Amino acid sequence: MLIExxxxxxxxxxxxxxxxxxxxxxIGRLPWALTDTxxxxxxxxxxxxDSVPHVHGHVIGxxxxxxxxxxxxxxxx
Numbered sequence: 001m002l003i004e005x006x007x008x009x010x011x012x013x014x015x016x017x018x019x020x021x022x023x024x025x026x027i028g029r030l031p032w033a034l035t036d037t038x039x040x041x042x043x044x045x046x047x048x049x050d051s052v053p054h055v056h057g058h059v060i061g062x063x064x065x066x067x068x069x070x071x072x073x074x075x076x077x
Contacts, residue, residue, distance in 0.1 A: 001060070002057070005023070010055075015055060027057060030059040038063075040061030041062060
């Protein structure tokens, strides 16, 4: 899942307090939705920001039995 601000913000330092709080709330809620509805066993949250010049976060679930080669940063390869 992708979390993105409505307003263009090039990096985390440009977030208003309300925007940062909203992103935090979604990052806190989405793991429950992924585990409860899709049965994922682990949830990752990433905000890297090198290749795309706007704030966005990834919330990605890892399914049971996923090989270790696809854990961590390689979860969406």
